[in-house]
Amino acid sequence: MLRSLIVDLSKLRLCPVVVTQVREKGHLTRPRLRNPYWFVRKERLARDTTVTPENKTFLQEVIKDKYGPPALIKGIPSYDQSALIKTEQFERQPWHEKARRCGLIARKIGQYPLWLKNGERIRTTLLQVVDNHVIRYIPPQEYQPAQRPSVVNLNKYGCLLVGAESVDPSTLTKEYCGLFKDSGVMPKRNLGRFIISPEAAIPAGTPLNVAHFRVGDFVDVRGKTVDHGFQGVVKRHGFKGMPASHGVTKTHRRPGNIGGGGEKGRVWPGTKMPGHMGNRWRVAKGMRIWRINTKYNVMWVQGSAIPGPTNGLVYIYDTILPLRKHKTAPPFPTAFEEELEALTGGRDDVWYEDVHDFKNETITFQPDKN
């Protein structure tokens, strides 16, 4: 109102060039946070009052006709790796050291020890790659995210959208199901994006499995840590607390002093204090893959401190640690039929050379010569 009045008045003036100062908050109200296009409402509001049991069975039949049998039957993938690859529009390119490959979406399914051939015990975490499919590839020209991931030279990289865990589409919204239309795969419960170099692009609809990595490779595993809620300093930062008795009153698990006086008489930034613990994204870097099971799509990864609870979702990447990066060509852009054969040689279980296979004889040490 005021603005239009000023403009109108300025038109009445004789001076031809007019600079009208408009001091409004318009530049602040524009949306700064624009989510990626695949952030749409997933769950549909269930209105089952009008749906009869016959309708339901009919829906299930339609789903089965369209997408085939369920992707996982008792944890084992039911589909053929080569069946869904559309090779006619796809040309494989050679791997080079600067190439960024796609990663995988997995579930942390637990942990148990393995033993090395020198008798040493290692703790491993089992990650199951859950029914991953490529949903879409966005080339570098089109990929301009509002929230830029911290990747150097982002404009050189494209984005690969990967989905994990098929779900019944009748429980999802139309918009969400629409995301999967081009790829031809069943809608997925989880979506993740991977920043990849254009050479590593994979056509939509390609299944990804655990053979994407080899035994002995190093991976970074990213997950959301266990949520502990608001915690005190003893649990959150491992403070010692104070004695339980000997005249101590009301200060058993308190932090004590939090700063000095005088010139530094304030609470310094970064002081360890109570607060929310866990529920953060964390990356366990440079973890070696000790063993791979291609039947169940499981990999055994070094360490028992992989972020997240058991049965929680994690993302697996090639490691960024410079000394542990791939020295030789990994399956590029992902493992297809021939790589799968080369990796397994017909076996389900692939063990790293240092790891003791439980099918082998007991470990013995040779007595010293002298």
Added chain:
Amino acid sequence: MNATRGVLSASWLKGNGFKRIVTFSTKAHAKEITASHQKHIPSAHTPTGTSDGRKSVIPQNYRFIYPEFLPDPKVEWRNPVREKLERMDMLDRRTKIDIPEFYVGSILAVTSSDPHAAGKVSRFVGICIHRDRCGLRTRFILRNIIDHQGVEVRYELYDPTIQKIEVLRLEKRLDDHLLYLRDALPEYSTVDLNMEPEFLDENAVVPINDIKVVLRPRPWLERWERQNLQGVVNVDQYITDKQRRQAIAHEKPWEKYDMMKQYRATIPEEEQKEIYAEVHSQLHNLEIQRKRNKRKRSFVKPTKLA
């Protein structure tokens, strides 16, 4: 987990909601557990019929012989695929080494590869005082007195450096653990290092040794008076009135009625059956193999000494 919840409600509907098998007993009702052990053992190798009329081939006592095949009952840590893979690895290991049936209180000899030992092999004989965890992490503690010094070695059951596990005397004790032997007189945990194995008759009931140990005076490593131990004779001798009163105050007699606690601490019977049905055929083959080996061993001529 929806599956376990479904199982619970189903069993409630059937009206046998309290028919649970306790694999890890809690302290408060240790007596009942030992009683149930005794009750189950006579039916050792006899297959029992199921409710639907068919005969189950899985022996009832598998949950005592192979307790480590049951996963940790903590719901947050369970995953069917992981448990299956773990069981497959355990069976693979069992085909390479004969892991015999043993209990807390049995006397074992473990031969293991040791890079620091003189001949790269070490053998330790002792009484099993503790057995815990499940799956590939199953472990047990052997205790013995060597040169007037108590020695304990903790072994992992599926450690591939273990070459041989021999049961020298197969028996049970009155308690779930014998950690109190650390505070008992040394003769109760002294075992002869050159002990010969004592063979039990096949299909014989595993005997329960009801020996009561004598504790040394305080200080003790734990408050044994609060643990309702059956295998100790003189706990009362060394504690004061105050400690006695506190032990009574810390009793939890209501816990044996806490069905939810029991449910959370155990694997339901239906799931146990599923698990043992999966591993039964391989375990059974291994048992047959072991029996054959044992027969072979009994025909070996004694070697002439000197």
